[in-house]
Amino acid sequence: MSAAPATTGLTARGSASAGSAAAADPVGCSTLEEVYRRCRDLGMRLSRQRRMVLDLLWSEKSHLSARDIFEKLNDLGRNIGHTSVYQNLEALQSAGVIECLDRASGRLYGYRSDPHSHLTCVESGAIRDLDVELPAELLRQIEQHTGYCIESYTLHLTGRPRR
Numbered sequence: 098m099s100a101a102p103a104t105t106g107l108t109a110r111g112s113a114s115a116g117s118a119a120a121a122d123p124v125g126c127s128t129l130e131e132v133y134r135r136c137r138d139l140g141m142r143l144s145r146q147r148r149m150v151l152d153l154l155w156s157e158k159s160h161l162s163a164r165d166i167f168e169k170l171n172d173l174g175r176n177i178g179h180t181s182v183y184q185n186l187e188a189l190q191s192a193g194v195i196e197c198l199d200r201a202s203g204r205l206y207g208y209r210s211d212p213h214s215h216l217t218c219v220e221s222g223a224i225r226d227l228d229v230e231l232p233a234e235l236l237r238q239i240e241q242h243t244g245y246c247i248e249s250y251t252l253h254l255t256g257r258p259r260r
């Protein structure tokens with residue numbers, strides 16, 4: 098019997114060995130250099146503007162709208178148009194290089210492309226990335242109940258700061 102830790106700890110990757118289409122890199126990218134390499138492998142041109150967008154997402158490590166990204170790049174003195182920001186974000190997210198969250202207020206983009214969970218603050222709207230590992234027993238029950246083999250999962254949690 099394997100010793101799979103049946104904890105609800107928030108440190109391990111929230112993925113049950115995700116078998117995604119990108120067989121070469123099924124768990125996403127862990128460094129900006131790997132993201133660059135992955136873009137090249139996908140045949141995506143790494144234009145100056147595309148690198149600007151990726152660099153910003155990786156330095157911010159949060160979930161930003163196209164407008165946020167445009168404004169932050171311009172605040173940094175980077176010469177990039179809104180249309181270019183938007184087109185690069187769409188290209189990167191449709192290639193699975195970055196994440197995209199569809200929220201009522203619009204799309205938000207994040208640097209991670211591997212399966213992970215989110216905690217949204219109901220007071221500020223801030224979204225945190227979380228790595229939640231469901232207990233193996235719970236996953237087994239879900240598989241029995243649905244007849245599906247669970248490959249990955251994403252939890253959406255909401256909460257407010259504890260006082």
Ligand SMILES: [Zn+2]
Nearest residue numbers: 196207209226
């Ligand atoms: Zn995220």
